[in-house]
Amino acid sequence: MITLTRHRLFWPVVVLVVLLLGNLLEKPDFFAIRIQDGHLYGSVIDILRFGAPLMLVALGMTLVIATGGIDLSVGSVVAIAGAVACLHISKQPDQNAIGGVLIAVVMALGAALLFGAFNGIMVSRIGIQPIIATLILMVAGRGIAQLIMDGQIITINSTPYKWIGAGWLFTLPAAVLIALAMIAVTALIMRRSALGLLLESVGGNAEASRLVGIQSRSLVLLVYAICGLCAGLAGLMISSNVSSADGNNAGLLIELDAILAVVIGGTALTGGRFSIGGTVIGALVIQTLSTTVYTLGVPPETTLIFKAVVVTIVCLLQSPAFRRKVFGRWGPRRTPPASGSAPSEPTNVKVPA
C-alpha cells in the first residue's frame, strides 16, 4: 500500500523535478532566492505566486472529479468573482477602506458559491450530466461577468484589495499563503471529517454507495459549491493582481489547466480516489512548464503544445485499454479474479463484447 501511494505521486514529482532541473541547467541561479524589502524573490517564488490561482481552482476541481463529475464553468466563475469585487470597490468613496474591500470579497465569494451551487443542483437534483450542466454556466458566465460590469473593464486602485493577489505576508506572497491555507483547510476537512471518504465512495461506486445509505445528492451539491468557492477565490487573486476585472479574459481556459492539473496529480477522471497533494503538484508542473518555456526562450505560446503532449501521455497511461493493448499482459498488475468469480457472473450481465 505504501509503495502504491508512492507510486501515485512518483511520476508527477519526477516530472516536476525534471522541469525544475531543466531550468537550473539553463539558468544557474534558478533556485536562488533573495530578500528584498523583507520579501522573498526568485523564480521558484514566482512559480508559486503565479500558480496560486490555478492551485485553488484545481483544488475545487479535484473534489468534483472525485465524485465522478467535472466543472467546466470555473473560468467563468473566476471572471464573475473578479467582476463583483471590483465593481463594489469601484463604487466606494474610499477604495482603500478595509471594510468596503471585505464586503466586496464576501460578496464575490458569495456569488461564486451560488454559481457553484447552481451547478450542483443541476447535477444532483435535476440529474443532468456534469459536463453538460456546467457547460451552461461556462457559456453564459462570461456574459454575466460583463453584464455585472456593464461591458467595461473596471480598474480599481485599492491597496487592501491589491494585497490579495500581489501582497506579502511573513516575507511570502500573500496569494501563496492564501492558497496554501485553503488547501490545508480543505485537506484537513477531507481527512478529519468523513467527507473525503464518502466522496471517494460515491465516485468509486455510486450504486454501492446508495446501498450503504450515503446521501450522495447533498454531497455532490456541496462539492460543486466548494468548487465554485475555490474558483471565486482564484478570481479575486487574478483580478487583484492586475487591479482590474476583465470579463472576457480573466481565467480564460483555466478550467482546462485545472482539469489537467488534477489528472497529472493522479486523480482519475472516472472518479473515486483523489489526491489533493497530487493536484498541487500537478498545478505546479503546469506553472513550471510555462516558466520553463520562458526560460528556454521558446515562444511562450508553445506551452500549449507541451500541455497537449502531457495530457495525451498522462491520459494514455491512465487508460486501461491503452495499457492492455500496448503493454499486454506484462503491463498493469491486474488482480486475478477471485476463485470462482469469473464463471459465476450473473447471466443478466450482458455480453461485454
Place this chain on the structure above:
Amino acid sequence: MTTITSPTGTRLAKVFNSRQRYVPILATAAVLLLMWIGGSIRYENFADLQVLLNVFKDNAFLLVLAVGMTFVIVSGGIDLSVGSMLALSTMLCAWLITEEGWSPGVVIPLVLVVGAVSGSAMGAIIHFFEVPPFIATLAGMFLARGLCYVISTDSIRISHPFFTETATQMVPLGDYRIDPSVVTSLIVVALAFGVLHYTRFGRNVYAIGGNEQSALLMGLPVAATKVGVYAVSGLCATGAGVLYTFYTGAGYSNTGIGMELDAIAAVVIGGTLLTGGSGFVLGTVLGVLVFGVIQTIIQFQGLLSWWTRIAVGALLLVFIVLQRVIGARKT
C-alpha cells in the same frame, strides 16, 4: 399479473414517442419564429431578406463547424478541438499562401486533409484506447492552438488574388446577393444531410449514439464509424477555417477561442440530444440561425455583444432541462 403493455398503452406510447422526437426541433423553430416576428415588429428593416442573408453570411463558418459537431454529438461524443482546428486552418492557409507562396489550389485541399487526419487520430485514441472524448479532443485543442502560435503569433494577411476576388464575388439571387461562403455552407449542410440519412455510415452514427454495445453486437463497424465521425468533425473544422479565411482575409492564431462552445450550443439548441442518438442537421441549421438572430437583435438593440452569451446560455439551460424532462419521461 398486471400486463406491462395493453394494446392501447402501446399505441399511446407510440404516438407520444414519434412526436417526441420532433419536440426539441419544433421548439427551436418556434423560438426562431418568435424572435423573427418580434424583431420585425420592433425594428425597421429587420424583416428584410438581406438581414437573414447576412445572418447566414456572418455565421457560415459556424454552420460548417456545427454540422461537424452534429455528427460527433449524435454519435454520443464531443469535440472540443474545433475552435482551435479552425484557427489552425486559417493560419495554415495564410502562412502557406502568403509566406511560402503556395497556390490556394494546393493549400485548401491540404488543409482539409490535415483536418480529416487529425480528426481521425483523435477518434482512434478515443475508440481504441478508450480515452474519454472530452480529454482526447482537449489535447487536440491544445495541440492545434499551440501549432498556430508556432506558425506565428501575429495576424497574417492574405493578398492572393484568388482570396481577395472570391471574397468579393457574389451570387446574385433576384434583388439580393448571396455570399459564396453561404452557398458553400449550405452545400455542406446538404451533403451532411445526405450522409446522415442516406448512407450506412450515417445510419451507423445514429446507431452508435443510440447504443454502442448494441451496435457492436448487431455487427456494425463501430470502430470505423467512430473514427469517421471525428474525421468528419476535423474536416468540417478546417473547412470552416477556410471559409473564415475568406471572411476575414487573414489568418490569426487567436481566432475561434471558445468557438467550440458556440458550435455545441448551436447543435444543442438545434434539438440534438447531448447524450447522442438523436438529432438532425437541419435542426443544427436552425440552432445556428437562432444564434445569428440573437446576435442581430442585440445589434439592432444596440446592446453589447456579451448579451449574446447570456441569451445563448439561457437558451441552453432551457433546452437542456427540456431534454432532461423528455428523457426522464421516456424511462
Place this chain on the structure above:
Amino acid sequence: MPDPQPILQMKGITKEFPGVTALADVDFRLFPGEVHALMGENGAGKSTLIKVLTGVYQAEAGEAVLAGERVHFSSPLKAQQAGVSTVYQEVNLCPNLSVAENIFIGREPRLFGLINNYPEMRRRARELLARVELDIDVTAPLASYSLAIQQLIAIVRAVDISAKVVILDEPTSSLDTGEVAQLFRVMRRLKEDGVALLFVSHFLEQIYEISDRMTILRNGRLVGEWRTSELSRIELVSRMIGTELSVLEALEEQPKRELAALERQEPFLQAAQVGKTGLVAPFDLAIHRGEVVGLAGLLGSGRTEVARLIFGADRAESGTVTIDGTPLSVKTPRTAIGRNIAFCPENRKTEGLVEDLTVRENIILAMQAARGWLRPVPARRRDELVGKYIEALSIRPANPEALVRNLSGGNQQKVLLARWLITQPKLLILDEPTRGIDVGAKAEIQRLVVSLAEEGMSVLFISAELEEVLRLSHKVGVLRDRRLVAELANDESLTADRIMQTIASGEGGAA
C-alpha cells in the same frame, strides 16, 4: 421429433479464466427445428457456453461444427454471418432508430453506395413482422414499443440475417403471461421453419411448455442431455442443483433452537403483500429475533428481489413492512438502514464494495454513512473496530490499508460482512454470501451466521445451495417463477429433496 443431423455440434469445449475453469470438456448439440433449453444455476457455465458459441469468448479447447463445417468465431459479427444470432433479455437493438431500420441496419438496400429505398425497407419490415403476427408502425422508434415487441423485432432481425441458429438468452424474464404466449407462438413457427432455437429461461414452466430437449450444466461441466418429455421436474431440479459434498460436513450440525419458541414472539420484521411488477409477486414474510430465514429457489426465481424490496434497494409497489410492530415505508436503503437492517448484495463488485478503497475504508463505510460526513468515527474507535473485525472474521491480508480490489473473493465477502456487523444490525440480509469463495471462507461464514443468530440477530439467508440453506435456517421460504410459493419449517422432515420438489412443483407440502 426432428433428428438425424445436428445443425450445431460442440465437442470438448473448455474455457478457462485466470484461476478457474469455467467450462470443462463440455459437449453440446442442437438440432434444426427444435427448441433446446440450456439449464444450470449460477456458475454452471451457461453464459460462458453461449459466449463461446457466439464468438464473444474464444475457447481454449474443443471444436464447433456448424452445418457440417468446422467453425471458429472470433467475434459476434463472424458468428452472425455464419448463421448464429443471439437475442438478449435486454434487447440489443438501438432504441432511437425506427423498427424498420433496426431490422435492416448494416444491410440496407443501396444504390451507388446510397440507401435508396426506404419504402421498400419498410415494406419488407412489415412483411417480416407479419410473420410473427406483429402489425405495427415500422417508422416509429424502437423505444416506443414494449420490451416484448422489441424482443420480437430482435428475433425477426436475427432470423432474417441467419435463419440457422437463434439463441434466446432469458427472453422471458421481463414479459407478462400474454407476451410470453406470443413469444412462444413465434418460437413454434420458427421451429416449423427448421430454425434451431437455444432457449435460456429460469422459469421451469416455460421450459416444459416450449422446449423439446435440454442440456444441463453444473459447475462448468456437462451433466447431460435429455428430451424434455423424459425428464421430470424433480429430476431436473436435482440435477441442476446437485448435491455438493463440501465443507458443509465440517460444520457440525448446530443444535437449533425450537422454531416454535422463536415464533412465539412478535416478529422483528413482518412483510405483508410486498411486491413489484416484473420483480416478484406480492409476498408475506415474517422474520423473528434470532431466526435464520433461508430463501431457496433457482436462479432468477425472485430470491434476490425479495431481499431488495425489504431493504428498499428497489421500491415496492405494494404492501407494507412492519418492524418491531411499527409500520415503515421503505423508500430507500437509508430508511431500512435506519431501522437496523443490513444488506450484503449478491454482486459484491458492482453493488457492494468500493474496490478503489482500502479494507478499513470499506469496513467503516456503512457506519460512517449513517453518521453523516460531519461526524466522523473517531480514528481510535475506527481502528479498534476495524482491527477487531479483521481478526474476528480473519480477513486476509490482515492489513486495513490493503486495497479491497486485491483481496480474494472470500475476504471481500468478509469485508462486506464486517461493514455491516459494525453497525450492529438487527436483521442481516445475506444474498449468496458464499458464492464464488473458497471452501475455508465458506465454512467460516456459515459458522458466523449461526453464532450471530444465537446472539439474537435475525438473518435472511439466500443461497443457491440447498444444503447450506438447510443447515443454517430455521425456516425456508421457497421461490419459484418470481413467487414465494411456500414457507417450510426446518424440522427433521425437511430435506433437500422436499425443497427441490417444492421448487419443481410449486406446491408447499407435496412430497
